Amino acid sequence: MNRRYVNLIIILLLLALSIWIDLPSNPGIKIGTFERSLETVLGLDLRGGMQVILSVPAEIAVTQQNLQDAAQILENRSNALGVDEVVYQTAGERIIVGEYPGVSEAEDIIGKIKETGQLEFVDFGDVRIPAGTVVETDFGISDTAAPEATPTTEVTPTAEQTPTAEVTPTETTSATRYHTVLTGADLTSVGVVRGELNNYTVAIEFNSDAADTLKTWTTENVGKILGIVLDKTVISSPSVENPIPDGQAEIIGQFTSESANALAVQLRYGSLPIPLEIEQIRVIGPTLGQDSLDKSLLAGIIGFGIVMLFMGIYYRVPGIVADLALIFYALLVFAIFKLVPVTLTLPGIAGFLLSTGAALDANILIFERLKEEIRNGRTMRQAIDLAWRRAWPSIRDSNIAALITAAILFWFGSTFGASFVKGFALTLALGVGVSLLTAFTVTRTLLGLAVEWIKNPEQRPGLFGL
Amino acid sequence: MINILGKRYYYFALSMLLIIPGLIILAVNGLPLAIDFKGGTLLELQFPTTNLPETTDVIALYNEMGFEEVQVQTALGPSGERDILVIRSPFMDDTTKIALVDQMQTKFGIEELAVNRFDSVGPVIAGQVTNRAALAVALAALAVIIYITYAFRGIPHAFRYGVCAIIAMLHDILIVFSITAIGSVFWGWQMDSMFLTALLTVIGFSTQDKIVVFDRIRENSGILRKLPFEKLANHSIVQTLQRSINTQLMTVEFMLLSLALFGGVTLREFAVILLVGLLSGTYSSIFIAAPLLVVWENQEWKTWFRRQSVNA
Numbered sequence: 143m144n145r146r147y148v149n150l151i152i153i154l155l156l157l158a159l160s161i162w163i164d165l166p167s168n169p170g171i172k173i174g175t176f177e178r179s180l181e182t183v184l185g186l187d188l189r190g191g192m193q194v195i196l197s198v199p200a201e202i203a204v205t206q207q208n209l210q211d212a213a214q215i216l217e218n219r220s221n222a223l224g225v226d227e228v229v230y231q232t233a234g235e236r237i238i239v240g241e242y243p244g245v246s247e248a249e250d251i252i253g254k255i256k257e258t259g260q261l262e263f264v265d266f267g268d269v270r271i272p273a274g275t276v277v278e279t280d281f282g283i284s285d286t287a288a289p290e291a292t293p294t295t296e297v298t299p300t301a302e303q304t305p306t307a308e309v310t311p312t313e314t315t316s317a318t319r320y321h322t323v324l325t326g327a328d329l330t331s332v333g334v335v336r337g338e339l340n341n342y343t344v345a346i347e348f349n350s351d352a353a354d355t356l357k358t359w360t361t362e363n364v365g366k367i368l369g370i371v372l373d374k375t376v377i378s379s380p381s382v383e384n385p386i387p388d389g390q391a392e393i394i395g396q397f398t399s400e401s402a403n404a405l406a407v408q409l410r411y412g413s414l415p416i417p418l419e420i421e422q423i424r425v426i427g428p429t430l431g432q433d434s435l436d437k438s439l440l441a442g443i444i445g446f447g448i449v450m451l452f453m454g455i456y457y458r459v460p461g462i463v464a465d466l467a468l469i470f471y472a473l474l475v476f477a478i479f480k481l482v483p484v485t486l487t488l489p490g491i492a493g494f495l496l497s498t499g500a501a502l503d504a505n506i507l508i509f510e511r512l513k514e515e516i517r518n519g520r521t522m523r524q525a526i527d528l529a530w531r532r533a534w535p536s537i538r539d540s541n542i543a544a545l546i547t548a549a550i551l552f553w554f555g556s557t558f559g560a561s562f563v564k565g566f567a568l569t570l571a572l573g574v575g576v577s578l579l580t581a582f583t584v585t586r587t588l589l590g591l592a593v594e595w596i597k598n599p600e601q602r603p604g605l606f607g608l
Numbered sequence: 609m610i611n612i613l614g615k616r617y618y619y620f621a622l623s624m625l626l627i628i629p630g631l632i633i634l635a636v637n638g639l640p641l642a643i644d645f646k647g648g649t650l651l652e653l654q655f656p657t658t659n660l661p662e663t664t665d666v667i668a669l670y671n672e673m674g675f676e677e678v679q680v681q682t683a684l685g686p687s688g689e690r691d692i693l694v695i696r697s698p699f700m701d702d703t704t705k706i707a708l709v710d711q712m713q714t715k716f717g718i719e720e721l722a723v724n725r726f727d728s729v730g731p732v733i734a735g736q737v738t739n740r741a742a743l744a745v746a747l748a749a750l751a752v753i754i755y756i757t758y759a760f761r762g763i764p765h766a767f768r769y770g771v772c773a774i775i776a777m778l779h780d781i782l783i784v785f786s787i788t789a790i791g792s793v794f795w796g797w798q799m800d801s802m803f804l805t806a807l808l809t810v811i812g813f814s815t816q817d818k819i820v821v822f823d824r825i826r827e828n829s830g831i832l833r834k835l836p837f838e839k840l841a842n843h844s845i846v847q848t849l850q851r852s853i854n855t856q857l858m859t860v861e862f863m864l865l866s867l868a869l870f871g872g873v874t875l876r877e878f879a880v881i882l883l884v885g886l887l888s889g890t891y892s893s894i895f896i897a898a899p900l901l902v903v904w905e906n907q908e909w910k911t912w913f914r915r916q917s918v919n920a
Binding site: 194195197200237251252419420421422423424425426427429430433434436437438440441442444445446448449452453456488489492493495496498499500502503506507510514532535536539540541542543544546547548550551553554557563566570 | 654686701702703705722723724725726727728729730732733740741744747748751752755756759801802804805808809811812813815816817819820823824826827847848850851854855859860862863864865866867869870871872875878879882
């Protein structure tokens with residue numbers, strides 16, 4: 143008797159909490175170090191966006207650390223390009239999945255960021271080569287290697303001086319193959335420094351071995367150009383003002399905040415530890431996403447309405463109780479989605495709707511039992527107790543079977559970056575779990591109270607759908 | 609009490625009638641695999657008007673860029689107009705796509721050409737996904753048979769319940785394949801990862817349904833020990849019938865029907881496959897799984913090939 147009211151209070155408190163979390167204007171939770179913004183996270187299929195799956199070619203050995211580093215670098219590069227909320231994750235042993243919410247005209251983002259990005263500091267002699275020019279360097283080519291037959295460079299003829307012998311140590315090769323002094327692998331840190339007159343410089347630091355090389359080279363080459371080349375394309379041609387003794391250098395130029403940062407990003411994230419190939423790209427236009435969201439919400443509301451109507455008409459008082467429990471269930475599940483947070487996708491919504499089916503199944507099983515027990519002439523209280531006790535094994539066993547499949551689906555989804563499948567499995571499992579809770583607490587408490595409030599329930603079987 | 613189990617061989621025949629046409633289509637055409645499982649590119653373009661370029665011109669453009677085996681379909685857009693082209697081709701990367709869309713805009717003189725969807729799956733990952741998908745389905749089936757055998761360990765022949773549930777589940781899987789095969793002929797459906805999701809859901813819910821019916825047999829076998837098994841099973845089915853109808857038809861099917869009707873194009877195929885699959889799941893609990901238990905209990909196969917009518 144008393145316990146029912148205690149349960150009711152707990153349920154109401156939980157309900158209030160759920161509603162508070164569900165409110166779209168919720169400011170978020172902040173307790174100590176625990177922080178949640180409580181925003182509904184929409185998946186790419188609902189808000190539009192691009193998903194890309196990259197993989198390491200089979201012949202390349204790869205460690206989990208390599209893969210994670212590469213994912214981090216790709217994410218940083220994408221964010222540096224001004225695309226927001228990009229997430230890169232590893233999946234399985236050789237797969238990286240990237241998601242770009244809201245991006246549909248991806249242009250060549252993937253092409254830009256997936257380049258292995260070989261960064262080199264190249265001896266240009268006296269020639270300041272404009273950015274964008276493709277040059278040839280001797281990095282990775284042993285001294286004895288035969289020179290290539292045709293020079294592929296496009297050095298513009300505006301350069302007044304031809305490179306001197308000092309610039310190209312391998313004199314026998316074509317004059318346009320430049321010497322690589324250092325590579326991006328030698329860099330230890332890169333930063334942007336803002337000067338007094340709002341001029342920006344890029345500060346770089348090399349490791350100690352490279353610092354020695356740099357010291358020797360800069361001492362011999364004051365006034366010469368040390369070109370910065372990414373993937374054989376010139377990105378900057380600074381000249382050496384002074385010898386650099388300690389491996390710390392500043393690149394001074396006509397930098398704006400933007401261009402200095404862009405250069406810093408290129409320097410910092412120049413190289414990927416592993417080569418990557420595009421395996422899969424999915425782009426969903428924003429209008430299609432919005433359309434799907436609107437329509438599936440509409441479908442959900444209509445389906446929900448019909449089901450609630452049916453329950454009320456068919457099962458009467460218990461049905462209305464089940465409807466209340468269903469509303470509670472929906473609010474609670476949505477609150478959990480926001481808390482976790484679960485990314486809502488189209489299959490995710492479908493999974494949620496299906497789990498309401500499971501939630502109702504538990505109720506229907508119990509109510510059918512209840513009717514049987516009432517027909518057998520039990521008192522209302524006995525009937526309710528028996529109905530719950532008898533229905534429990536089949537509810538338990540059947541829901542465990544559903545959870546097993548959801549777990550297998552989740553595993554399948556996470557090994558292949560099939561986030562759509564993963565979302566479905568997660569919402570289905572959450573829904574099934576919560577539905578067990580609501581059937582055995584909310585429906586039961588509310589029905590118990592309803593029976594108490596109704597006078598002579600045994601004499602009024604119509605109220606119970608009999 | 610209605611005698612449901614008496615006509616069991618008719619139910620088996622009805623299921624065959626539904627499954628066989630689909631299987632014939634699959635045998636003739638092969639599995640209608642989407643790019644998720646075989647690799648390739650799907651490009652869905654939204655045109656500003658219904659004035660779509662000729663299919664042959666689009667294919668010619670693809671051929672120029674070095675893509676053979678190109679399929680072009682038109683589709684209804686969100687506005688209800690036939691202003692969408694769906695083009696399937698071998699695998700291409702993002703850069704190629706951009707060049708392609710650019711060329712299309714110039715060639716067909718269309719300025720506002722929007723990319724609704726661009727799915728591109730490489731052959732390597734497609735092969736891996738297919739393997740894992742088969743593994744996932746097999747694992748799910750195995751997990752279920754083990755779980756049922758465990759859950760019903762207290763009653764005689766617990767293993768039979770697991771096996772009959774699996775046979776009924778195979779029935780549901782075949783029904784799903786059959787409806788997809790028929791859909792592939794009439795509406796161009798394909799088996800993609802959403803199809804796989806639907807299939808695994810059907811497996812999960814089908815088992816759930818079988819367990820509810822079996823649970824009643826489990827419970828009754830304690831109370832009605834003296835009844836012959838066929839009567840006992842029939843009794844249990846009739847007792848759970850109302851629940852089966854209410855849960856499956858009224859709740860799950862209402863939800864899915866509403867998804868299929870109002871849920872937009874992207875979910876339609878998924879919703880319809882689920883609808884049929886879950887319906888089959890309920891059907892097979894009553895009309896396949898439980899009758900099979902009876903067939904097994906009576907060892908009816910001994911009389912199958914004798915010249916006498918089966919006890920219909």
